[in-house]
Amino acid sequence: MRVLLLTHYYAPEVGAPQHRWSALARVLTGLGHELHVLAPPPHYPGGRVLPAHAHLRPGTTATGEHGETVHRVAFRPHTGAIGGRVADEVVVAADVVRRGRSAVLPRPDVVVATAPPLPMLGAGGRLARRLGVPFVAELRDAWPDLLDVADQWSGEEPSRLRRGLHGVSRRARGGVASVLTRQQRRADAVVVTTDTFAEVLRGRDVPTVHVVRNAAHGVSGYAEHVPRVPTAELRVLHAGTMGRSQGLGTAVRAAALAADRGVPVRLRLVGAGAERDRLARLAAELRAPVDVVGPVPHATMGEHYAWADTALVTLRAWPALEWTVPSKLYEVMGLGIHVTAAVGGEAAEIVAGREAGTVSAPEDVAGLADAWERLAADRELLRVPATGRAWAAEHAGTDALGRAYADLLEAVVAGAR
Structure with a gap:
């Protein structure tokens, strides 16, 4: 053919x-x-x-x-x-x-x-x-x-x-x-x-x-996530497109709000997209604990996943996006990384149903800051069962x-x- x-x-x-x-x-x-x-x-x-x-x-x-x-x-x-x-x-x-x-x-x-x-x-x-x-x-x-x-x-x-x-x-x-x-x-x-x-x-x-x-694309040299030894800092990673539909401004504001509350959080944004420069400006304006990193080869993503405690997957609160599952979700679930999912619809159901992480409503700044505050206070919540990896292997x-x-x-x- x-x-x-x-x-x-x-x-x-x-x-x-x-x-x-x-x-x-x-x-x-x-x-x-x-x-x-x-x-x-x-x-x-x-x-x-x-x-x-x-x-x-x-x-x-x-x-x-x-x-x-x-x-x-x-x-x-x-x-x-x-x-x-x-x-x-x-x-x-x-x-x-x-x-x-x-x-x-x-x-x-x-x-x-x-x-x-x-x-x-x-x-x-x-x-x-x-x-x-x-x-x-x-x-x-x-x-x-x-x-x-x-x-x-x-x-x-x-x-x-x-x-x-x-x-x-x-x-x-x-x-x-x-x-x-x-x-x-x-x-x-x-x-x-x-x-x-x-x-x-x-x-x-x-x-x-x-x-x-x-x-669920594999990452060269990083077959499975091993949770790092906990430190005071809660590390949150978003790796992927920084576009209009991701609504990452919510994450930057949530990181700033959590920091104002005394939560030791650090958000790292890795990738490219239409909103990248605006997000960097917003982080600087809010003095948020956010690092904006440019795009990196997929083969080197292992070092960023090893750095992270949880992977952020986020979308805007648009009705049509409830029928969407970000491709990055399959990758992080397949690696066994705890997911902070600021999404609705089918994506939220996948994360919650497989106990793959924490779900927050999309574009909810306070709700996302609350989620990170809970994770920083109880690091055991970052340990996810194998059900997420198994689902990703079967369906993705x-x-x-x-x-x-x-x-x-x-x-x-x-x-x-």
Whole structure:
């Protein structure tokens, strides 16, 4: 089977979607399938290609880590602002369609488009129709429902609401939502990452919805978390995207509040994202016990996990995010690290049901500070049973998820034939 993947994010970039498809690529190629990838040069999150990846310019083709063939398409450099990012997404989607129809690429048996960004779904459906092959739409987030809170995407900077997507009217957003729902209904299969969002789409007459969760990616040299010898300081780690949907401003404020109460807490934020600079400014303004660290290679994450007493997983209090499970949750559960989960919905149920950590309501500053105060006072609460690791191994193991995806694609191809 020959699979053509359309994605805005791909290795050697570092991030959740890149890790997801790197793991899936390993399994697909290991099963003997041929995988071609159409993606722009690595330019996340800064909007410009780093010098180390300058050779991966548009128009080049290279063999990926797992034997997949990666074709680089055009993109539009940007500074990270929403308007520039959307323009980049549109340019990438347009060139994906152009390159996908060229004679350079062999005709695939199936086209898979992963979103966000949303223009990639339209590109995938259009390219699949032109090639006369089935189309699989993958939704890593709850779209189109996240459009309902588009006026909150800029976090705590209301002046930005007049720019980019934040200037569109509710009527326009409703039109975009209708288009997305039609695209989902027309796809030969829709892949989502949670059970709850799958049920939502089925209730909207999206006929073929399948769940392939994000994976619990292992960390090189760090197979299982060993709680460190307790000291006075409670160490909290957030490792991953510092984006608008994570709501990490709540964590910074909670750390400041806990410190004001005399709780010896230290929060470390590791990663990149649209909110990183704002979070650093907020921490400095509040004199919060927070360290903001830039992105690090995934292979070196073991040293940060070894430093931590608990791993923070957080989301905004947006209704659509109750159908979302952050990919980082699977990783930290798989390592056996205590989780501080400032989330709701399915993610909260997973943590509470497996006794994997402490659950706090999303965007509740006082509640999160209370949780850290309890953990600092009673370090035995940081010891979690093996149920969380067992659940992650069963439901988020990379090999099982990759085989499930391969079986799904084979069934779609067979159905089309």
